[in-house]
Amino acid sequence: MNDDLNSVKFNPEPAPEESAKGRYHHGGLRAALIEAGAQLLAERGLEGFSLRECARRAGVSPAAPAHHFGDARGLLTAIAARGFAEFGAALEAAQAGLSTRSIRLRAQGRAYVRFARANRAIFDLMWRSAVLNQADPELRRAADSAFATLLSAVPDSGQGKRNPNAAAAWALVHGYARLALDGPLEDAPETFLDQVLERLTVS
Amino acid sequence: MNDDLNSVKFNPEPAPEESAKGRYHHGGLRAALIEAGAQLLAERGLEGFSLRECARRAGVSPAAPAHHFGDARGLLTAIAARGFAEFGAALEAAQAGLSTRSIRLRAQGRAYVRFARANRAIFDLMWRSAVLNQADPELRRAADSAFATLLSAVPDSGQGKRNPNAAAAWALVHGYARLALDGPLEDAPETFLDQVLERLTVS
DNA sequence: TGTACATCAGTGAACGCGCGTTCACTGATGTAC
DNA sequence: TGTACATCAGTGAACGCGCGTTCACTGATGTAC
DSSP states (O other), X not given: OOHHHHHHHHOOSSOOXXXXXXXXXXXXXXXXXXXXXXXXXXXXXXXXXXXXXXXHHTTOOTTHHHHXXXXXHHHHHHHHHHHHHHHHHHHHHHHTTOOSHHHHHHHHHHHHHHHHHHTHHHHHHHTOGGGSOTTOHHHHHHHHXXXXXXXXXXXXXXOTTSOHHHHHHHHHHHHHHXXXXXXXXXXXXXHHHHHHHTTBOOO | OOHHHHHHHHOOSSOOOSOOTTOSSOSSXXXXXXXHHHHHHHHHTGGGOOHHHHHHHTTOOTTHHHHHHSSHHHHHHHHHHHXXXXXXXXXXXXXXXXXXXXXXXXXXXXXXXXXXXXXXXXXHHHTOGGGSOTTOHHXXXXXXXXXXXXHTTSOOOSOTTSOHHHHHHHHHHHHHHHHHHHXXXXXXXXXXXXXXXXXXXXX
């Protein structure tokens, strides 16, 4: 993903020195913990996640993370926020330069599912609202921005806030992604998704 | 849900006496642990789930559950299996007596989402494949049977095993259910689901 | 119908573990003068 | 340019907790004869 974008986002201080090892002040601990946490999630899932292990991987004492994130929820929220930022960027990139809405929608659908498959632990986390601090402004901003990008490709049926076209497109793509992660469509090829997206009537 | 069906399924011995309290042998511990576990999940989610707490609620020593389920994965798998059995029964009941496929599909879609909303903790669990023993024959049977019921309402496009009509219907309904549980469609009314289902073109 | 005995279900105390969090602390940084 | 000092980031030992699991055990059940 876009590392530059994210290190700017989460570590607004000057870039940490190459070798932060052995120094008393880590220099980029916040970003390092997010990275360690993301890797830990990928390896062991949410069940195997712990603040202590993140600290261990970042080469720092068990009490250090509290300084930046308070508790596990805080760190998980930051990881999810980074996930949504990358997710939104992927959707944006997928549709950039494409002209018609329906073409942009298909392209975003593919990017949506591809992101879920390539980042399954993070994608899972992004939707586990019970373990996140949903009020966190950074999380909210990143999530809302990603959703807005997706929905910008759906024709507005003029039904106001609750738009069945948007919900149908979102549900179809989101459901496909979930089924691709959770079993039933685990090994479906990308072309199959295209066939599925064709079943969507959005006018 | 259908308690008779499930106690038969999970507790093939003669029905436990009304007052199993105080007796050395519980009489229906297996079923009682499944019930306690389901309630615990509903109250605290998977994060707050523990074998010890299930035992406590069933009024039994911490070591007792191991006798029936081996470990937490075993009990969770049994809970998920019961969930799939109830889920399949709900889908079946929803479409019973309806004539055309498209009508049956809509009815099942509504039942699918209604089940997810009414049993969110169990529905979540049913899809958390990482914490379940997916090889468990009872789980497999219950899940496959529920899916078969759902897909029986989808026109077969003659494309063999990987049927885009089936995948589209399933993804749309499943995605809607997830979005209804996880935030974006949390308080959408049932009629909105109908409008969304209309966007499905399945021929 | 009665008795012996194998089998089964559940006990309860004990264990070791990794966890989150606390606490008084210390080393580094950066700013004011 | 130099020094004093406040602030900040991270230490590391300690705590109490609930967990899963083990273990030798015991009470109830049901079957063979």
